[in-house]
Amino acid sequence: MSSWSSNFGINYNLVVGKHLLSAFGNWTVSEDRNDYVNLSATGYPDKHMDEFIFGNKMETSMNGIGTENISRSIGLIGQLSYSYDNRYSLDANISGEASSRYANHELVPFWSVGARWNAHNEKWLQGYVSNLVLRGSYGITGEQNFSPADAIEYYSYSGSMKPYQSFPVLGALLQALNNTQLSWAQTHNTSIAIDFGFWKNRVNVSFNYYNNITKELLTSYDLAPSTGFSTMVMNAGELQNRGFDASLNIIAIQNLRKEFFWTINANANHNRNKILKLSEYLKKMNEAQMNSANAPLPQFREGESTTTLYVVRSLGVDPVTGKEVYLKRDGSKTFVWDANDKVPVGDTNPIISGTVSTSINWKDLSCSLGFTYKYGGIVYNQTLVDKIENQNVAYNLDYRAGQGRWESPGNVTSYVRFSPTGTNTPASTRFIMDDDEIRFATINVGYRMRSDKFKFLNSAAIDVLALNFTTNDIARISRIRMERGLSYPFARSYTLSLSVIFK
């Protein structure tokens, strides 16, 4: 593996009275090269002959014995900023990248501007607030995260590296259905923020509102398998990401003499994304589907979010037969699950989420606790489906698999009738649950031993010895009981660390 990069930067500062002007520019060129070969041989006659050359036979498969990869990129960043009297400031930025990973090799620059008003430095606000900043920015960022094969028709030998009788050449296959009209996804980012602090910054509040509109959003669109491919990259339309971040920081107790501090931090985030406009191509493809009651709803619809869950609605388990009753798209009831009946039922994204943490410091002892919370999202409870309803009788079962199930006409239960050959519950709203939780995320306790207090440290020339204990994911209060560690066992871990600073 080898890589090199060449960098050219320029930096300029000018101070005239209360005016400060600074400029910055950077130009980078780089290349990354990766060559990896994996050779394997079998048939080593004796354990002492542990050199590769003593193998009897080499692996003959032509696939997967190495990789080779080169990627190159050129980037530029430029910044110009002006500020007056540490009260007003204005920034302008420009950046761009051209990379071999992208299909289009033009260097398209993107720019942004920002303004900031340090109101607390104004004479007429002195003494009232300790911190008051208003800031705003507007800029365009872009990304072109599709590979050349998505935009240009590419063939590859890598899927057919086998000889075929009667051909003197290797086989080549079409890599993807390419979309010649793919263009950069451009996001117009707007944000306004206010930072507010008083009581000598004992209380600090910050509120940031943002509105990002991505035009020509890139998406991997699902195709019918009869096209021969499962997805195609497309520009889907306009996506709006709007929300706010709020944070609060309180220094509740600040006793310098006794060296006791207690701070509380909280933040919240709310984000909603909405498809504002679909591209003409998708709109046309969706029209017919939208108008038919039998057709499945299209994946992307104006006004919906990209994290909406589309699921077939369920009315629960029928007390008479023990089978699940579904609602079709037009509202009629049926026992038969059909993918065409999926409707939007909610968003996996929470309405609000964030963290709350608090820390206490007393002389050399420090302790901090962290919590996270979220409210308003939904989730599909895979645990109940896998462990209770669809579990095979041959294996160990959760007790609810035997007791919570429908047994005879008249039973009102949440799980369908038991079947010895096993069931396979398709996704429906029966197992969609509100994903609200408060989680006790971290606890951190530390103690610092300084050499002026603990004299024995001097004998080892140690200045500070710090002990720290951490553990994560301690407890949870949640609306749902869902299994963690579905693919890897959940482990409780405790970390104790010791750090030493020598004189």
Next chain:
Amino acid sequence: MKKKIIYMIVAGMISSFSLSSCSEWLDVAPKTDLPAEELFETENGFMSALAGLYITMTAEDTYGKNLSFGLVEQLAQMYDKLPDGTTDPKSVYIYDNETSGAFNTKNTLANLWMGQYHIIANANNLLKWLDLNGEAVISDSTTRNMIKGEAYAIRAYLHFDLLRGWGPMNYAGNAKGQDMKCMPYRKVADSSKQPLLAAKDVVKNITDDLLTAKRLLSHEKEISLSYYETSDRRFRFNYHAVNATLARVYNYAGNKEEAKKCAMEVIDNCGLELQSGNNDDPILSNEVICGLSMHEMSNFMSEYFSGGDKMNTKYYIKQATRNTIFEMSGDDSEDMRAKSTAFIEDNGLQICVSRKYIDNDNEMIPLIRLPEMYYIACESNEGDAAALFINDVRNKRGISMSKNVTCNDKSERTAALKYEYRKEYYAEGQYFWFLKTHGITGALEHCPGVELAEENFIFPLPDREKEYGWTEEETDSDDNQDA
């Protein structure tokens, strides 16, 4: 000092800017990939694209396993071996639910659907480039026609196997079935949604493509597939293979006139003869009109067919079942298809495993073999003329003339052919299609516990196709699907 600074600045700028406008410098693709425009600039590029089609056809999802010895044979209960996770042979017919572990037929069918259409898309793209660049790049019109003809033939052949699975039961005798909207017929490799076509429209498209291929390959009309120089053509869709496929399609559609013409043309001209010995060659490669070449077949097949201690984990069949299939009385058989040249026996466990893919030096998976032409000729004739063809094959296989069958009426003929297909095509994936094409339901004689009904023969559309492939013309497709 100032000079030094200036030099540094200039050197830095040069090193950075010199590469900045080179968009060619940024043009690095992995060495195995290339733009289509570059590939189709040379004749070898076209050959590579064609080779890609055949190589992908040998994949597990399609002809490498599922359409040869895999799913389609399991659906006909040709093996007594059941996969782990099930003890019920009828669980292979669960098409609506995923049964992970066990047969998981729904998943296999979805992979089969996508696998076939993936090759079809590649074939369509090759045809597109042949129209764009073909004349300029490939100067020899024979070569150009050969590539084009083979691409059309592959497209038709693959669609036909999809039709046999997702199409109606007993197509020829079922008028309602012929109107059943079952699958799209794709002629262009793009992302457009194509409507499901009625079975009869699919058959029309298939025959049109095959006739086009036949015309393009007509320079091969007289070649004999048994000559050494031309025997490689057996691994490709040659003229006779196209004719043979036409015979098969016409037979499926009930067009006896055309089926007989094509079958006779193949029998008379292909240069191959029915074999009377299958020593070291149980797949009878000398009768294969068109077959696929699977690289390192023995590595792949040893997981499914082998002798030795692990035999009861492979695709075995009980000796008793095998004896029923081959109509053997006692352990002896004159029929060479049931002898030890064709099966590895384990007399302790009383099971046996087919040798077709492990004693297979040519690494060949047959798509169409010569005896099928005889069977089609039999089916297109009546009475003694029909009996002549089927008995010809039986005698060559070692069955004595005293056991010759008669075809005095349609049901006798169909029954005789049914037993023949079951013997001839063991582990080759044709018997299940025979039952479906002829509308034969009921219990399977070699596996009486399994009773087949119409719903077991018609595959439902994969979920992803229903969701993402929906087009407006399908408002009444739902009624026809759950036949």
